[in-house]
Amino acid sequence: MQPSFLIRVPENLPPSTLHTAQAGDPDAGPNGTIHYSIQGEDIDDFFTINMTSGAVSTKRSLDREQRSNYTLIIEARDQGPFPRSSTAQLHVLVLDENDNTPTFTQKSYRTSVREGLPAGSEVTQLEAADGDEGPSGEVTFSLVDDTFGAFTVNARSGTIRTARTLDREVRTQYTFWAVATDGCARGPKSSIAKITVHVEDINDNSPMCAQSPVSAAVSAETIVNHTVATVRALDADMGENGTVVFSLSEPDMVFEVGAETGEVWLKSPLPSGFFGMRLLRVVVTDRGTPALSSTCLVLVHLLGEEEGLQFTEQVYEAAIPENSKAGTEPQ
Ligand SMILES: [Ca+2]
Ligand SMILES: [Ca+2]
Ligand SMILES: [Ca+2]
Ligand SMILES: [Ca+2]
DSSP: OOSEEEEEEETTOOSOEEEEOOOOOOOOGGGGOEEEEEEOTTOTTTEEEOTTTOEEEESSOOOTTTOSEEEEEEEEEEOSSSOOEEEEEEEEEEEOOOOOOOEESSSEEEEEEETTOOTTOEEEEOOEEOOSSGGGGOEEEEEESOOTTOEEEOTTTOEEEESSOOOTTTOSEEEEEEEEEEOOSSSOOEEEEEEEEEEEOOSOOOOEESSSSEEEEEETTOOTTOEEEEOOEEOOSOGGGGOEEEEESSOOSSEEEOTTTOEEEESSOOOTTOOEEEEEEEEEEESSSSOOEEEEEEEEEEEOSOTTOOOSSSOOOOOOOTTOOTTOOOO
């Protein structure tokens, strides 16, 4: 027998004859009758030989990704009373087919990225494996579905980056699909994975006055603690970044503002002689770090006594006995 053969077999081939061993023995009768057999490491599941014809066949299709080569020892032995034998090696090389689809290491990717970062900031890293050989196992990445121009992927490395600065106040979440494709020239295979990017808030919005100025009116009859106006402000940010507190830009003798409510109320009676207008500056500050603020104006019309009408005394004193009936004149 020829001592060594190399044969190439495509993977996934249905069971078939690969090779026929041929040994010659010029003897007559049993002394010249040859029986063939094969040996080799872990080959029994895959290969068989016809004892008389020497035909080597596969029992099942081969998988290159499981094992890419086999060495079969073929023995030819005559059937004489003192048998003589010889062996040959059959090397089986399994040829690759593009029978593996690139597989993402994660079915879906969920990640978050801060708003306001410059374009090109890293978002996540895709990974996919393909067991095939050469280009059939080389994976490239792309994005499908509308990413709203917000993301790009490096085809080779699989790194997803922002394509522009993201604004959470415009969009809080993006969902799109990534594709992994192998490089087989004919019949490339692909798979997809869902990408969800959550946009994290930063404190990039100042509180905005709903109305400025807010008009209010106060007269001498306005009682203490009465709310004369309410300042409202909006902050588009989230959580603490969008939570506002109110304060007066400088302490006031007469007015106070509720830190949480924005209600402007009278904290002490309007002194006589207050006329015209008062402009209050209410500072609205969010709880972000660092905090942002705006100033909302409250224009208070002070409806004191009519101009020209003056009290004759600075202080009037009067005494009324307790338990007096209503309508009793002071004494
Ligand atoms: Ca492949
Ligand atoms: Ca393959
Ligand atoms: Ca804010
Ligand atoms: Ca924000």
